[in-house]
Amino acid sequence: MELNLVNIDNIEFSHSRMHNNILLLKSCRKGEEVAALAQKILLAKFHLIKEVIGAGSEILIKTRSPNKVLEVLQKYKWPKIPVTRWCLPIRIVDNFDLDKLVNFSKLSITEISDALNGLELRVHSFGFIPGFIYLSGLPEILQIPRKLNPGNINIENAFALGGPYAGVYSFKSPGGWNVVGQLPFALFDFENQLPSPISINDIFAIDLISKTEFKSIRANELNFKSYNATN
Amino acid sequence: MLLIRINRGGNLTTIQDGGFKRMGFYGFPQSGFMDKHSAHIANLLVGNKKNTSCFEMTLVGGQFSFSEDCLIGITGADMSPMINGKSCRMYQTVSIKSGEVLSFGKAKNGLRSYLAVGGKWNIPKRYGSKSSYAYAGFGLNEGLNLKKGDIVEIKIPERERTMIKWPQQKCALGFKTISIQKGPEFDNLIKPDHLFKSFRIGLNSNRMASQLEGEPIGLRQDDRFETCVLWPGVIQCTPGGKLIVVLQDGQRTGGYPRVALLAPKEISKFNQISIKEEFKFVLAK
Numbered sequence: 001m002e003l004n005l006v007n008i009d010n011i012e013f014s015h016s017r018m019h020n021n022i023l024l025l026k027s028c029r030k031g032e033e034v035a036a037l038a039q040k041i042l043l044a045k046f047h048l049i050k051e052v053i054g055a056g057s058e059i060l061i062k063t064r065s066p067n068k069v070l071e072v073l074q075k076y077k078w079p080k081i082p083v084t085r086w087c088l089p090i091r092i093v094d095n096f097d098l099d100k101l102v103n104f105s106k107l108s109i110t111e112i113s114d115a116l117n118g119l120e121l122r123v124h125s126f127g128f129i130p131g132f133i134y135l136s137g138l139p140e141i142l143q144i145p146r147k148l149n150p151g152n153i154n155i156e157n158a159f160a161l162g163g164p165y166a167g168v169y170s171f172k173s174p175g176g177w178n179v180v181g182q183l184p185f186a187l188f189d190f191e192n193q194l195p196s197p198i199s200i201n202d203i204f205a206i207d208l209i210s211k212t213e214f215k216s217i218r219a220n221e222l223n224f225k226s227y228n229a230t231n
Numbered sequence: 232m233l234l235i236r237i238n239r240g241g242n243l244t245t246i247q248d249g250g251f252k253r254m255g256f257y258g259f260p261q262s263g264f265m266d267k268h269s270a271h272i273a274n275l276l277v278g279n280k281k282n283t284s285c286f287e288m289t290l291v292g293g294q295f296s297f298s299e300d301c302l303i304g305i306t307g308a309d310m311s312p313m314i315n316g317k318s319c320r321m322y323q324t325v326s327i328k329s330g331e332v333l334s335f336g337k338a339k340n341g342l343r344s345y346l347a348v349g350g351k352w353n354i355p356k357r358y359g360s361k362s363s364y365a366y367a368g369f370g371l372n373e374g375l376n377l378k379k380g381d382i383v384e385i386k387i388p389e390r391e392r393t394m395i396k397w398p399q400q401k402c403a404l405g406f407k408t409i410s411i412q413k414g415p416e417f418d419n420l421i422k423p424d425h426l427f428k429s430f431r432i433g434l435n436s437n438r439m440a441s442q443l444e445g446e447p448i449g450l451r452q453d454d455r456f457e458t459c460v461l462w463p464g465v466i467q468c469t470p471g472g473k474l475i476v477v478l479q480d481g482q483r484t485g486g487y488p489r490v491a492l493l494a495p496k497e498i499s500k501f502n503q504i505s506i507k508e509e510f511k512f513v514l515a516k
Contacts, residue, residue, distance in 0.1 A: 016415070018415075018462075018492055019464070019492065021495065022462060024415065024460070038256060039256060042253065042256045050253065051255045051256075052255065052256050053255040053460045053462075053483045053484070054256065055458045055459055055460045055461075055483070055484035056457050056458035056459055056484075057457075058460045060255070060460040060462060062255075062462075125484075126256060126258050127258045127483075127484060128258060128482050128484055128485075129258055129366065129482070130257060130258045130366075130367050131257060131258060132258050171367055171368065173366060173367075188257065
């Protein structure tokens, strides 16, 4: 079998062409490293590249000139993306799946709150619906599996747990994760254009807030950026 | 300014265009026309750029009234279009007079019909697209089926337009075979021949994905297989042997093996196959 290997930003990929406009890169490495490179490719705004998606150990590139793109990507001087530390205010909500987490973890609500408060999670990838963010670094005791039958996530900006990841829903939608909290604002701004200020590998430090604090952040119309600028 | 008033939405009538631009990384679907081929022709008929917004109707069309004279083009599935009760031709430029009512019925062949209107559609763009996307609530009526009373504003160009007739046989309808290529996980199939038996489009199909009905397909367990990228046209096989075709509003990542792929041109044909209609896949040369 012919192995087409390329080296992009010190990651080795095999590549194959799907149809005449899709280039699929596959690496032995996975997770944040590959997703971070996908984001760098996106932000470099190569005019030949129409779409970039990263998942697991793969990067998909939509382009009409795959050979040229491979050449450009290998030669490009890739910048180091600085890691930003963000504060993630979350209000615990008890009317969704918190009881399931209590059963699963055998912890009390207070102990769950203690485990979450100050917890540092890492941006792993963006995901399965627009603006959804996967966060890694959840302690094993909180790694409650996703629901077998997805239900409806009926609150905005839900903070939810599913297997090894925590995630933030960008809007109400069907979903199989366990909702245990809510953010006072969206992490992904649907009104404004991109790029998102959030990079793969950024750190989100959870700051548990009360209902009053939650309401005050909303009343002051703070968003993710302005809240972090003032905290 | 032309105002198009929706009198009746039909089964699923939305506004679509070329789709989101460079948003896949953030989990956005490609979105846009399900049958790009037909939509592009509709736009060409009225002098628009090919990715200008169109009404996309599914299975049963809607009813529209027009406040000004304008040019329209109808392509795709034949939903027996009528202007004020008189049959209206498809695949050619048609002029509509102020106050006239355009109605569509049930698709006689195909599944999706496109209505293009010459001019600039006054709809806010989100991430490079004016497409309706119900999942995120984007677009007129939050991306859902257009409802009675919804209004679309279109700025009609001043200059004269030529009337065009399109050779209709070039449309994407009536194909009972869809050509596919091997997907990255094709080798996970125990009996690849099973891909080439008959299938039907399942009831559980929408703009995100088509679930196919047919004999279950044997799939080898592959524990190393994990999350992978998806794009419109990918055919996934579930552990239960069911085929799912990822479509325009589909997810960008998934966990099922990608056993086959529809070539971009085949997606337009595939998306015109009606619910429960039978078809076969053939391997592209």
